[in-house]
Amino acid sequence: xxxxxxxxxxxxxxxxxxxxxxxxxxxxxxxxxxxxxxxxxxxxxxxxxxxxxxxxxxxxxxxxxxxxxxxxxxxxxxxxxxxxxxxxxxxxxxxxxxxxxxxxxxxxxxxxxxxxxxxxxxxxxxxxxxxxxxxxxxxxxxxxxxxxxxxxxxxxxxxxxxxxxxxxxxxxxxxxxxxxxxxxxxxxxxxxxxxxxxxxxxxxxxxxxxxxxxxxxxxxxxxxxxxxxxxxxxxxxxxxxxxxxxxxxxxxxxxxxxxxxxxxxxxxxxxxxxxxxxxxxxxxxxxxxxxxxxxxxxxxxxxxxxxxxxxxxxxxxxxxxxxxxxxxxxxxxxxxxxxxxxxxxxxxxxxxxxxxxxxxxxxxxx
Amino acid sequence: xxxxxxxxxxxxxxxxxxxxxxxxxxxxxxxxxxxxxxxxxxxxxxxxxxxxxxxxxxxxxxxxxxxxxxxxxxxxxxxxxxxxxxxxxxxxxxxxxxxxxxxxxxxxxxxxxxxxxxxxxxxxxxxxxxxxxxxxxxxxxxxxxxxxxxxxxxxxxxxxxxxxxxxxxxxxxxxxxxxxxxxxxxxxxxxxxxxxxxxxxxxxxxxxxxxxxxxxxxxxxxxxxxxxxxxxxxxxxxxxxxxxxxxxxxxxxxxxxxxxxxxxxxxxxxxxxxxxxxxxxxxxxxxxxxxxxxxxxxxxxxxxxxxxxxxxxxxxxxxxxxxxxxxxxxxxxxxxxxxxxxxxxxxxxxxxxxxxxxxxxxxxxxxxxxxxxxxxxxxxxxxxxxxxxxxxxxxxxxxxxxxxxxxxxxxxxxxxxxxxxxxxxxxxxxxxxxxxxxxxxxxxxxxxxxxxxxxxxxxxxxxxxxxxxxxxxxxxxxxxxxxxxxxxxxxxxxxxxxxxxxxxxxxxxxxxxxxxxxxxxxxxxxxxxxxxxxxxxx
Numbered sequence: 001x002x003x004x005x006x007x008x009x010x011x012x013x014x015x016x017x018x019x020x021x022x023x024x025x026x027x028x029x030x031x032x033x034x035x036x037x038x039x040x041x042x043x044x045x046x047x048x049x050x051x052x053x054x055x056x057x058x059x060x061x062x063x064x065x066x067x068x069x070x071x072x073x074x075x076x077x078x079x080x081x082x083x084x085x086x087x088x089x090x091x092x093x094x095x096x097x098x099x100x101x102x103x104x105x106x107x108x109x110x111x112x113x114x115x116x117x118x119x120x121x122x123x124x125x126x127x128x129x130x131x132x133x134x135x136x137x138x139x140x141x142x143x144x145x146x147x148x149x150x151x152x153x154x155x156x157x158x159x160x161x162x163x164x165x166x167x168x169x170x171x172x173x174x175x176x177x178x179x180x181x182x183x184x185x186x187x188x189x190x191x192x193x194x195x196x197x198x199x200x201x202x203x204x205x206x207x208x209x210x211x212x213x214x215x216x217x218x219x220x221x222x223x224x225x226x227x228x229x230x231x232x233x234x235x236x237x238x239x240x241x242x243x244x245x246x247x248x249x250x251x252x253x254x255x256x257x258x259x260x261x262x263x264x265x266x267x268x269x270x271x272x273x274x275x276x277x278x279x280x281x282x283x284x285x286x287x288x289x290x291x292x293x294x295x296x297x298x299x300x301x302x303x304x305x306x307x308x309x310x311x312x313x314x315x316x317x318x319x320x321x322x323x324x325x326x327x328x329x330x331x332x333x334x335x336x337x338x339x340x341x342x343x344x345x346x347x348x349x350x351x352x353x354x355x356x357x358x359x360x361x362x363x364x365x366x
Numbered sequence: 367x368x369x370x371x372x373x374x375x376x377x378x379x380x381x382x383x384x385x386x387x388x389x390x391x392x393x394x395x396x397x398x399x400x401x402x403x404x405x406x407x408x409x410x411x412x413x414x415x416x417x418x419x420x421x422x423x424x425x426x427x428x429x430x431x432x433x434x435x436x437x438x439x440x441x442x443x444x445x446x447x448x449x450x451x452x453x454x455x456x457x458x459x460x461x462x463x464x465x466x467x468x469x470x471x472x473x474x475x476x477x478x479x480x481x482x483x484x485x486x487x488x489x490x491x492x493x494x495x496x497x498x499x500x501x502x503x504x505x506x507x508x509x510x511x512x513x514x515x516x517x518x519x520x521x522x523x524x525x526x527x528x529x530x531x532x533x534x535x536x537x538x539x540x541x542x543x544x545x546x547x548x549x550x551x552x553x554x555x556x557x558x559x560x561x562x563x564x565x566x567x568x569x570x571x572x573x574x575x576x577x578x579x580x581x582x583x584x585x586x587x588x589x590x591x592x593x594x595x596x597x598x599x600x601x602x603x604x605x606x607x608x609x610x611x612x613x614x615x616x617x618x619x620x621x622x623x624x625x626x627x628x629x630x631x632x633x634x635x636x637x638x639x640x641x642x643x644x645x646x647x648x649x650x651x652x653x654x655x656x657x658x659x660x661x662x663x664x665x666x667x668x669x670x671x672x673x674x675x676x677x678x679x680x681x682x683x684x685x686x687x688x689x690x691x692x693x694x695x696x697x698x699x700x701x702x703x704x705x706x707x708x709x710x711x712x713x714x715x716x717x718x719x720x721x722x723x724x725x726x727x728x729x730x731x732x733x734x735x736x737x738x739x740x741x742x743x744x745x746x747x748x749x750x751x752x753x754x755x756x757x758x759x760x761x762x763x764x765x766x767x768x769x770x771x772x773x774x775x776x777x778x779x780x781x782x783x784x785x786x787x788x789x790x791x792x793x794x795x796x797x798x799x800x801x802x803x804x805x806x807x808x809x810x811x812x813x814x815x816x817x818x819x820x821x822x823x824x825x826x827x828x829x830x831x832x833x834x835x836x837x838x839x840x841x842x843x844x845x846x847x848x849x850x851x852x853x854x855x856x857x858x859x860x861x862x863x864x865x866x867x868x869x870x871x872x873x874x875x876x877x878x879x880x881x882x883x884x885x886x887x888x889x890x891x892x893x894x895x896x897x898x899x900x901x902x903x904x
Binding site for chain 1: 516518519532541623630
């Protein structure tokens, strides 16, 4: 139920800076995701909030109370490890009851709590089995039930679906959200899977190399990425190098490599500057031969990949840059390899970024 | 090759020490005719088990906090502590025994603070001795287990509301129960087996091994049949009871559960934090230093003093009793080297056989259990039986008998550590090497051997030090040859016997003798540290 705040948090492991002066606020009852590639510091941040490791500097608040010196058992948190860490010497039922027992509840009370949380995770069978005899999905439910039974008010989830099969993973992720919402919990969910984070979170913090690069709702991150890293990491984007030919308020005239001129809407760039035009694969309109639309690019279909719901085209532009375009596979007619096509896009749907000092590859590398 | 390894194991290592007893089966009647001697044997054997049980329990109790401190503490001095914890393990027990005798009982030691000797020879001193040499083994096993342990379990317990002490009690140690049991068994076995040092500090007290040694001194010449009968009787009891106990532990161990019926939130919380943890750590270190470390190294004092007297020049020139000493030292190290080499050759295939289950699952498990048998048979009983066995077959030179005895005793150490090392190598790696075109022996040479070289070296050093230190089986099989620890035991016995005068053996001679032995052991310890230092690389 409480909000979670970290202020100027820094953590180093030897010479490696795992977290670099991070400030973040997770609101009360929010389902919040920490998203980023492996090694970005997201798990470190979660473990600091749990009190499993100590920060080098900075402050941590849970529900307005500073908890830096509070041991993990008194932070009223529930932590679910990627490996679930079910105690191998206890049955599923004993695992669930562990929290109430160590808090010295009597057996009857502990039993009642146990049944309540198992109802919540919809698990009633095989409670006398040991963890090694359970399936991945069951282990995951027990791990969550155990955290809830201990009276957690903040749920900290470290890649809680990482060990599950793809199909089970997709089912359970919505349940994680439902449970947190039903119980009015604040949940912080660490993942490197952007589709997982996008589908269940109220807000997401995208992290890179120990820093937070953007915080926002899934829509904000997708529609308004603040930088190239987010544009690339959330969803998919085509990046085209360009120079800014004219600036008129937020209406920009861009000259692409190869000489093609297109319009775009964006801010933060000046005339004659180098820039990157970022275009999502699904916003292109593709037509055979020529087109009446404005804002066009010409090219040839180089490769087609069928992906079930979508067809993916790789199109070689006249400038020799290539772009990826995605189209629905069943409702639209396919193009053939080698076909000459014209691409067009609405100027207000693209994003314009300054050309990164470190270079494009370095900027978007995970 | 694997079959040959099994045959060597059964024919040379496992069966002779067990069957040997039965070749003298008929002499048992001699003991039954002498009720007083039989009673004496029974009491001695009972003493052995009582001491072993008590010492091992104390070992585990005291070992847990030190192992915890070594693995979880943050101070960089802990690696020094870690190294010191190995010392009593590496020092030959005979030298250790004399050192403890000086410390607790001698006029220069702790007794100097009181009038007279603080602790007289007998059961209490034996317990202190056994505690000192088995404690490092327990700590070593527990440190290893704690390092391998997945700390997530403990962290999980903390987030569920358990303070550190409760988390350790309800989660960590129940999960590490197999290691606790293994540590208990190892220290139990060592306590049952140890002969040389126990003999030094026993005084008039008798446990199993001391009884066997006394009987030999009393009767082997005057009444050989009675000597053999009493030996067979006591050895048989020791072997049968210890096999039964280990069998029971193996069966009951997995069923044992640490109590979790009640938690005591306020007390366990108090035990978890600053003051309690500080005082626990202090007590742990004080116990370790005062009961294990200082007494073990106390002999360095007279040894150091002896360096400035003519005892030292005598020792260097090898005059008087020193001729024997140097000879015995040479014999000990030669024997150690030979045993290590043979152990390596016959033990390696067995380790792979067990780790890779080459003959199927069942036979590998059976072999795994059988390999441990020589470990839990008291070494003096093993030696006695081995001697009887070979005597009844053929004449075997004493040196070869020594090799056989030491091989049987050290074999389990090497095979166990090697099979554990092989098990840690994923089968995938072997299979990958095969698919890349390596023949089976090529896989062994290019994959298994490089990945286990540290284990092989540390296993070999363990075998070597164990062989140098071994007294029980050595005393049992030899009549003329003397290894270094046997010389030390004899010297101390001469020193303790007031009727023997002008033997040329003074306390400064024994001190220096022990000192040299310990100094050499230190070199081995440093070697061990040096060799295993790069272990973290893969």
